[in-house]
Amino acid sequence: MALDLLAFGLVVLFALIGSVLASRLGQSPIVGVLFVGALVGPAALNLVQYSEVINSFADIGAVLLLFTIGIGLNLRRVLRFGLRALMVGAFKIIFIILVTYQTGLLFGLQETDAMLLSVTLSITSTAIFASMVRNMSTKDTHAVDLLMAVLILEDIFGIIVLTVLTSYSSLASAVNLKPDIILPIAQGFVVLAVSYVIIRRAMKPIVRELVKHNNELLIICSLALCALMSALSDTIGLQASIGAFLAGTIVSSLDEFKGIENNLLPFISVFSLFFFFTIGMQVNLSIIYTAFGLLLLATILNVFLKFFTVTASTFFLGFDSKEAIFSGVAMLSVGEFSLLISKAAAPYTSIDLLGLISVTVLVSTALSTAGTRNIESIESIIHALLPKRLRVTFTRVSIYLNQVVAAFEPKGLFFSAFLTVWSSVAFDLAMLVMINGGIYLLVVYLIVPYPVSILPWIETKTIAEFAGLLFSLPFLLSLFRGVKHLLDALTESFLMAEGRHDALDMRIYNNLKMFVFFILIAFGWPLAVVYFKLPRFFNWLGVLPIFMCILHLWGMSRAIHYIFERQRDL
Secondary structure, three states: HHHHHHHHHHHHHHHHHHHHHHHOOOOOOOHHHHHHHHHHHOOOOOOOOOOHHHHHHHHHHHHHHHHHHHOOOOOOHHHHHHHHHHHHHHHHHHHHHHHHHHHHHHHOHHHHHHHHHHHHHHHOOHHHHHHHHHOOOOOOHHHHHHHHHHHHHHHHHHHHHHHHHOOOOOOOHHHOOOOOHHHHHHHHHHHHHHHHHOOOOOOHHHHHOOOOOOOHHHHHHHHHHHHHHHHHHOOOOOOOOHHHHHHHHHHHHOOOHHHHHHHHHHHHHHHHHHHHHHHOOOOOOOOOOOOOOHHHOOOOOOOOOOHHHHHHHHHHHOOOOOHHHHHHHEEEEOOOOHHHHHOOOOOOOOOHHHHHHHHHHHHHHHHHHHHHHOOOHHHHHHHHHHOHHHHHHHHHHHHHHHHHHHHOOOHHHHHHHHHHHHHHHHHHHHHOOOOOOOOHHHHHHOOOOOOOOOEOEOOOOHHHHHHHHHHHHHHHHHHHHHHHHHHHHHHHHHHHHOOOOOHHHHHHHHHHHHHHHHHHHHHHHHHHHOOOOHHHHHHHHHHHHHHHHHHHHHHHHHHHHHHHHHHOOO
């Protein structure tokens, strides 16, 4: 017992030293705790060794860390920037995974190692980003709000990856996403989702009663909720931290809890430090020279790919150059989810992924902190490297894409059209399902087992199917009108951004050109997936060029229709 208490005290002391040193250097406390953990751990000075008590506190710290992230989940912020945040996050994650995976294979990594490295580098640290911008003058800007929405979506992506890794002993099976692999995860999430709804409803009257007394009871209630959801998640075969994350979202969604968040966070931070400290203890600093090439590759990929994807996507979605560069620099850090994924992936990788990512956390955070203090210098360097004509072209593309995206946001053209027809389209689909489902049940359970001849020259089954088609016809026509209205609004959204008064022949030419371009991509994408040895789920990205083909084909048909109408009027 005395030795356990001594180990506990040493961890707290060294974590405090690391936090103070990092703060003095203008870095996140997480960086200092990781570094000191590696320095005093078994692989270096060996001043602190693993014990059951330390590991237990570290596990609790990991759970509470996800609980904290859940508390910070602001659904209003996500809904406010929903489409733009989704576009920035999706482009960032997909592009980084593709490029890092291929680069890893090119440098001799195994497929599993390359995929795990690409996934861990694609996620930015929410905790480090929040810590970095907390005391900055830009913390209330439009850019920070959008980036926080992006980070929330990335956290959800991290939860999904963590679930897949910790639910199966075969990584290859998880990557292939076979039905027998997906089904247990889906069942677990369904159980957890139902439990989430029930517990959230049950918590409301309990919290209303507790709030009449004092905040201490609310704190105890929130921690009990975290423990309950974590235990439930672990029981159904999912990661305990997923339940903690959902418990945090429940706390965040109930107004009665708003007053206790500031009281909870310092308590949770202490346990979170144990998690980061034990992660640091597992790092062998000799990786800096034993795997220097791989470490340098990971650092370069992380810095350049994150900076490029975030800066480009935010600029093309309407940010000015300074805001876009700030966004790219601020999102460089690798953090908590990357560490959790690296730790969970240890049995599947042949490289020291945890050590590699831990060192990358230190380097990326230092670069991000230094970069945010020198945005003007970085902006001037980029402007000097890009020719003026290219900058003008990028600005025009930015204006166009910003107008297109605005059409899909509230009060936009497509959004308004969708609100107009969605109820009608949903009703038509429901009626079609009911009619054809009823006909199917009638044929399978009545007509086939008990054949009755109505007309001798026509089978009863054929009559039933024809009746189903006849009853479906009005709803099919209504559905077609609704879909046509949506497609018209969709193509008009792109045409308005280009300029509505373009000549019809130019519209036809431009749509035909883009149709050929996207059809080539659609046919070439499956070949690219096979050639570059990408996991099979990347085949689903081929849906995007197919959708764009349909869009431009529809735009071309509308332009031709307008030409015929003009000739008829003449």
